[in-house]
Amino acid sequence: MYKVLIVDDEHFIRERLVTMIPWEEYDLEVAGVAEDGTNALELMAQISPDIVISDIRMPDMTGLEMISRAVLHHPDIRYIILSAYGEFDYARRALQLGVTDYLLKPTRPEELLQVLLKQVDYLVQLKVQRQRVRRNQYYEESIRSQYIQELILGNHPGYDWQEECAHVGLEWMLKGELRLFLVTLEGHMTIDKSAQFAVQNVMHELLSAYEDICTIRLSFGKWLLTVGGSRTEEELIALARQLYECIDRFTKKKVHIMISETGQSPLELSRLFWETEKMMEYMGGDTEEPIRFLLPSSRELAYMQWTKSMAELIQWMVKGETEQVVRWLNQLTVSFLEWELGAARRWCFEWLTTIREHVQTGGDNVLPDTEDLKMRIAGQNKIKDLLQFFTHEIHHLIHRRHGKGAHRLIRIVLERIDQQYGQDIQLTTVAEELGISPVYLSELFKQQTGITFRTHLLQVRMAAALNLLKDPTLKVYEVSYKVGYNKVEHFVKLFKKEYGMTPSEYRGALV
Numbered sequence: 001m002y003k004v005l006i007v008d009d010e011h012f013i014r015e016r017l018v019t020m021i022p023w024e025e026y027d028l029e030v031a032g033v034a035e036d037g038t039n040a041l042e043l044m045a046q047i048s049p050d051i052v053i054s055d056i057r058m059p060d061m062t063g064l065e066m067i068s069r070a071v072l073h074h075p076d077i078r079y080i081i082l083s084a085y086g087e088f089d090y091a092r093r094a095l096q097l098g099v100t101d102y103l104l105k106p107t108r109p110e111e112l113l114q115v116l117l118k119q120v121d122y123l124v125q126l127k128v129q130r131q132r133v134r135r136n137q138y139y140e141e142s143i144r145s146q147y148i149q150e151l152i153l154g155n156h157p158g159y160d161w162q163e164e165c166a167h168v169g170l171e172w173m174l175k176g177e178l179r180l181f182l183v184t185l186e187g188h189m190t191i192d193k194s195a196q197f198a199v200q201n202v203m204h205e206l207l208s209a210y211e212d213i214c215t216i217r218l219s220f221g222k223w224l225l226t227v228g229g230s231r232t233e234e235e236l237i238a239l240a241r242q243l244y245e246c247i248d249r250f251t252k253k254k255v256h257i258m259i260s261e262t263g264q265s266p267l268e269l270s271r272l273f274w275e276t277e278k279m280m281e282y283m284g285g286d287t288e289e290p291i292r293f294l295l296p297s298s299r300e301l302a303y304m305q306w307t308k309s310m311a312e313l314i315q316w317m318v319k320g321e322t323e324q325v326v327r328w329l330n331q332l333t334v335s336f337l338e339w340e341l342g343a344a345r346r347w348c349f350e351w352l353t354t355i356r357e358h359v360q361t362g363g364d365n366v367l368p369d370t371e372d373l374k375m376r377i378a379g380q381n382k383i384k385d386l387l388q389f390f391t392h393e394i395h396h397l398i399h400r401r402h403g404k405g406a407h408r409l410i411r412i413v414l415e416r417i418d419q420q421y422g423q424d425i426q427l428t429t430v431a432e433e434l435g436i437s438p439v440y441l442s443e444l445f446k447q448q449t450g451i452t453f454r455t456h457l458l459q460v461r462m463a464a465a466l467n468l469l470k471d472p473t474l475k476v477y478e479v480s481y482k483v484g485y486n487k488v489e490h491f492v493k494l495f496k497k498e499y500g501m502t503p504s505e506y507r508g509a510l511v
Contacts, residue, residue, distance in 0.1 A: 002123055003031035005049040007040040009058045017053065020109045027120060037066035044074055051119050056083040067097045078119045082107060143168050145216040148226055154270035165266060172212040172228040173266045179236060180260035182276045185221035185253060196221055198251040206246050224273065240291045257291045278350035314358045317398055325398065329391055336387050345377050348390050359397050372463040375499040396450045409434055410448045421460045422484045427453045462498050469507050476503045
């Protein structure tokens with residue numbers, strides 16, 4: 001149904017126009033009538049008519065003056081002039097404004113109907129054309145998004161990839177100066193689909209005008225923007241700020257935006273994405289600083305060369321080529337000890353989380369979760385301790401993947417620790433129940449897991465404490481009891497040694 005607005009200063013003419021045509025039979029409806037140009041402009045803003053039938057001579061402004069103002073805000077409206085004045089100057093001015101038809105009063109119903117049907121035909125064709133354009137745009141956007149997703153996954157686009165990149169409408173990516181915006185919706189794991197669609201629509205409306213920005217949805221509540229052009233850091237921040245504020249204003253949702261370093265080729269997108277995603281995961285949500293730059297300092301640049309060997313290291317670990325891994329670790333040690341501690345912590349987190357995704361085997365449920373790993377890395381206050389921790393984790397991963405499988409007795413011990421860590425578990429008691437000596441169990445446990453019985457029990461208890469501390473209804477002493485420590489002072493001391501902060505400080509950081 002197409003909406004019509006009738007504008008005339010004479011009441012009986014307005015009434016006659018409303019009744020002289022069976023509007024609904026021709027997929028039309030009179031959505032409003034106005035007695036002057038001012039009233040008509042107000043109604044246009046309210047009802048968004050498809051067709052306006054207007055007189056020329058009216059008290060406050062002429063119909064042509066009204067149309068000249070209206071086309072600035074409503075360029076798609078079809079205008080029909082209905083007037084008793086047939087001077088050529090009026091007709092010429094009407095044509096200049098885009099008026100499609102000019103009828104003289106008195107107008108017969110069949111004349112007006114013929115003009116209206118012509119407008120309806122035009123509007124129908126326009127609708128079909130726009131739908132076709134939208135479908136083509138959606139198809140082209142899907143192709144571009146898929147192309148970028150393949151680059152992000154590290155898949156080389158193949159022979160003559162530059163020509164293909166230009167062919168799918170991404171020629172701007174070949175000019176270099178590429179950045180990635182990783183946009184994460186706050187609380188994205190718990191929001192409903194309507195919130196995600198609302199945020200996505202705001203992003204589309206804002207960014208559709210940019211020819212050198214492509215948006216893809218990574219997962220629920222997470223998007224990636226590939227941004228081209230030689231934008232300064234100030235311009236990038238301004239773009240991110242505009243995106244953040246529009247989403248906040250129109251959806252009442254908060255997002256976090258991480259801006260990557262600069263890449264000079266589409267083939268660098270995989271590295272940029274990996275670094276940006278891991279940094280976002282490492283830093284977590286920060287409502288005080290929702291827009292952040294992944295911009296390393298000069299002291300952090302020392303470790304950038306090592307990112308190139310990630311794929312090689314994973315391949316060696318998957319194949320069990322321990323000698324290659326040890327050689328690589330020996331080469332790393334010299335540089336690692338000179339790194340800035342904060343940068344080295346982030347590097348370790350990025351590497352260990354990524355390596356675990358590729359190296360750990362199915363059913364491997366003993367590895368610490370991401371939050372526990374992050375806290376354990378933060379608890380390493382010296383660069384040499386951090387290096388030792390990283391080296392141990394690498395060897396532990398190799399052992400778990402290529403070991404012959406845990407000894408039957410050790411599987412029993414691990415299962416008991418997982419189920420009864422909140423109780424008083426002693427190695428001597430467990431050994432006695434298994435009918436073996438404590439010394440043999442201690443040596444076998446370390447041989448099989450790479451760490452001592454006591455260290456493993458501590459790690460399991462601390463990981464459980466992290467989850468329990470997220471519950472604000474539990475007191476710290478209650479958490480201490482639940483994870484097997486009757487003396488809260490002892491629990492606090494061990495927690496701080498493991499993670500570099502007290503349980504209360506950790507809980508405060510969650511708020």
